[in-house]
Amino acid sequence: MNELPIHSGLILAGLLFLTGLLGVITRRNILFMLMSVEIMFNAAGLAFVLAGAHHGQADGQVMLIFILAMAAAEVAVGLALILQMYRLKKTIDTDAMNQLRD
Amino acid sequence: MTIIFYIASLVALFSTVMVVTRKNAVHALLYLIVSLLAVSVIFFISGAPFVAALEVIVYAGAIMVLFIFAIMMLNLGKDSTERESQLMSFGAWIIPAVLCLILLCELIYVFYSYKGTSGSGSLQVIDAAQVSGSLFGGYVLAVELTGMLLMSGIVGAYHIGKEKKREYHRYLQQAND
Numbered sequence: 001m002n003e004l005p006i007h008s009g010l011i012l013a014g015l016l017f018l019t020g021l022l023g024v025i026t027r028r029n030i031l032f033m034l035m036s037v038e039i040m041f042n043a044a045g046l047a048f049v050l051a052g053a054h055h056g057q058a059d060g061q062v063m064l065i066f067i068l069a070m071a072a073a074e075v076a077v078g079l080a081l082i083l084q085m086y087r088l089k090k091t092i093d094t095d096a097m098n099q100l101r102d
Numbered sequence: 103m104t105i106i107f108y109i110a111s112l113v114a115l116f117s118t119v120m121v122v123t124r125k126n127a128v129h130a131l132l133y134l135i136v137s138l139l140a141v142s143v144i145f146f147i148s149g150a151p152f153v154a155a156l157e158v159i160v161y162a163g164a165i166m167v168l169f170i171f172a173i174m175m176l177n178l179g180k181d182s183t184e185r186e187s188q189l190m191s192f193g194a195w196i197i198p199a200v201l202c203l204i205l206l207c208e209l210i211y212v213f214y215s216y217k218g219t220s221g222s223g224s225l226q227v228i229d230a231a232q233v234s235g236s237l238f239g240g241y242v243l244a245v246e247l248t249g250m251l252l253m254s255g256i257v258g259a260y261h262i263g264k265e266k267k268r269e270y271h272r273y274l275q276q277a278n279d
Binding site for chain 2: 004005008009012015016019020022023026027029031032034035036038039042045046049050052053056057058059060061062064065066068069070071072073074075076077079080081082083084086087092
C-alpha cells in the first residue's frame with residue numbers, strides 16, 4: 001500500500017469534529033445532540049488511528065478501542081437520561097429543561 | 103490508494119453533514135451509519151483492519167441499535183404508525199444506499215488489489231495480534247479501568263432508566279392532582 005496523505009486525514013478528522021460540534025451547538029433535539037457527540041468521538045478516534053498508522057505503532061488503535069468502550073457507556077447512560085426526560089416533560093427539546101433558570 | 107481515501111472521506115463528510123441537518127431522527131441515524139462505514143473504510147486502507155472491523159461491529163452494529171431502541175421508545179404517539187409508513191420512502195433511502203454502494207465498490211477494489219501492492223508500500227499493516235499485544239501489555243491497567251467504566255455505565259443506565267413509582271402522602275397526592 002502506498003503512503004496515505006496524513007495531512008488530509010487529519011484535516012478530515014478536524015472537519016468531522018467541527019461538524020459534530022456545530023450539531024451540538026445548533027440542534028435543540030437532544031437525540032441529535034447525542035448523535036453529534038458520537039460524531040465527535042469518531043473524529044477523535046480517526047485522528048488517533050491515522051497518527052498511529054503514520055508512526056507505525058499500535059497505540060492509536062488501542063486508543064480507538066478505549067474510545068469505543070467509553071462511547072458505549074456514554075450512550076447507555078445518555079439514552080437512559082433521555083428516556084427519563086421524556087417521561088418527565090413529554091418532549092425531548094432541551095429548551096424545556098429550564099428549571100434551573102431564575 | 104490515495105483516490106480511494108479521498109472518495110471515502112468525501113462520503114464521510116457528506117453523510118456527516120446530512121446527519122446534522124436532518125429533521126427525522128431515523129434518517130439521521132441512517133446517514134450516521136454511512137458515515138461510520140466510510141470511516142471504517144479509511145481505517146482499513148490506512149493499515150488498521152482490526153479497528154475497522156470493530157468500528158462496524160461495535161459502533162454501527164451495537165451503539166446504533168441502542169439509538170434505534172431509544173427512538174422507538176420515544177415515538178409512542180398516535181401518529182407514529184403513519185409516520186413509520188413514510189419513514190423508508192424512496193427519497194429517504196436512495197442516497198444512503200448509493201453512498202454505501204460507493205463504499206462497497208471501494209472495499210472490493212481494495213480487497214482485490216491488496217496482494218499486489220502490499221509488498222512495495224511503506225505503510226505496514228498493524229494487525230490484531232500487535233494491537234492486543236499492546237492492549238494487554240502496557241495498557242492493561244487502562245483495560246481494567248475501561249471494564250469498570252462499562253460496568254458502572256450499565257448499572258447507572260439501569261438505575262436512571264428505571265421507571266420510578268412516585269409515592270406521595272395522600273395529602274400531597276391531593277395537592278398534586
